[in-house]
Amino acid sequence: MESGGVNEGRLSSDGEGVGHQNFHSLGERQQRTLLLHGYILSITSNAVSNATNDAASLKSWKRIPGPRTLPILGCALQFLPGGPLHKLTGYNFSEYLFNNYGSIVRVEGLFGTPPFILLFDPEDMAQVLRSENWTPERPGFDSLEYFRKKYRNSDPEKSTGLLTEHGDKWKSFRSAVNPVMLQPKIIKLYNTSLDEVAMDMIESSRVGCVRPLSLFYSDESADEVEKRSLVPRSRSHARLRRNATMSHAFSMRSLRNNQNMISEPFDVEMNKWALESIGVVALGGRIGCLRTDLPPDSPARRLIQCVHDIFRIADELDFKPSLWRFITTSNFKRAMKVYQEQIDLSKHFIQQARKQIDEKKITGTEEKGVLEKLLEVDETTAVIMATDTLFAGVDTAANTIIATLYLLAINPDKQAKLREEILSKDERRPYLKACIKESMRLLPIVSGNLRRATKDYNIKGYLIPKGLNVVMNHEFISKQESQYDRPKEYIPERWIHKSEESVNSRAHPMATSPFGFGTRSCIGRRIAELEMETFLARIIEHFHVEWFGPPLKQETRSITYMGSPHLPRSSYISFGLDKPSKNDIEATERSCLLILFAIDRLHLLIVGRLRHVFVSSSTNIPTPAKDV
């Protein structure tokens, strides 16, 4: 079954394909609705009717078990207070669905969003992921897609980037950036600059945590540490040596309180490290966010806040009940502002970088950043990719490193083993890689992968038609006994070949997949791995990490945040955004939800009454008199 155009699978109600031209000629509301709703129509009107003969013997996907749904409303009401799914996110959400409905679950769409089919059997997940065509589609970020394609009135011929494109446009963009962003030998060139950032982070004594995590200085002199160190020397490392006494004895110690805790919000510090690191890769220069006197309204701090806001607001609009596809809600307005702000801030850094590139052309031959390399290919691609990198590379890496430090802190034996490896003469560091990999198995920032089926599938006897959204629940699977021994424990050894605890043969290759799968997998993977390995090695080389307080809390907001994010939950502090007044916040959506809640109660009441009538009437049926 083939449907034409870039947005394959998006069909109008009469079954006509909505290519880019058609899509852009539609009205704004129609477009907003179609961005997601169109997929549903494609499923019902086209895919099933075109199914093969074999498919005729399959059960409809609508018969897949799942939470109770109502016409139009889907299962929105299950998410309201009192509903079983209320406030369930991430692992808990998956666990509830698996325990109640089994290994394939249908969750109906909310307010025009399409339904999702959740898979809990890795073999089924493999079937979908491996059979996808060369342009796999990943749903999510629909409001961002709307912003980039429609709200900004962009040229329909131009690509909007990897996060929001599909089909051929995605493919040609990805082919252009893959050689620059994924080749290990190119990425390795950033080793020295990333190590500079890591060392600056340590030198600036800003590694630490107010609350539970505290980092203990190893009490060795900087010279001793340096003598042992095998990581290539960088300029900042040399500077560290010059200032050894001051940077360690003065800064580090003086910033820690008498419990060895540093009174700076740890998550913000890790975000600064992540932004600085991704900056050197994306832009080829330093952003400067490790400065101790960085003003709260500096572009770097604003960008960090903006990335938080995007993940949070995208979660509200794209994954939770929201009416933005039908009416302009206050959240929708805020989303449009925050998406624009991210572009403006990125442009600010890109312009700075371009100036530096021009200067560098005259003065030197330092390693080129992704921006410079892509500028040689095509300017639009370069700017879009740099913007997306400054967005996708910050909270992801920061939260993965927080999770890893937490797990090493509560597993001191593993931390000691890692330190031993780092301090050894061996340049290969398998245990370092294993520590990060195991942390991404246990506390991944992305709990599952999403795909919009690009063909029909037979999964467990159900016909999953092209166009339907499928969720692979990797995080849930990777914590099951069926896959790993002692699955809830942090055992980096599982990933070391020939180790006694190495991954046992029953773990399915799809069980853990923190960077996604196939041609559409994370383009920042190699960069993120190098950043994290470099930084983690430096931290463990210099500190004993300990954790105080209750277990780490996780909060899902499109991605999973580790620990309660420092910034207040409900504030859109993004500078340039109005703070929402209490009355303003989602008034429209809330009243609609209340009406729906009332409908649901009414529905329950009616069903309950009818059941009561049937039950009582059946119990009142007089027993037929026995024939004598």
Ligand code: HEM
């Ligand atoms: C620990 C860090 C990171 C994790 C765990 C992570 C995870 C992921 C995952 C799961 C996907 C979806 C893949 C799929 O659908 O198969 C993804 C996509 C993506 N990531 Fe990352 N990511 C990380 C860091 C980064 C960084 C540093 C960048 C910046 C270069 C980045 C840029 C992207 C982009 C642009 C996509 C979309 C790719 C496409 O659709 O072609 N990520 N990431």
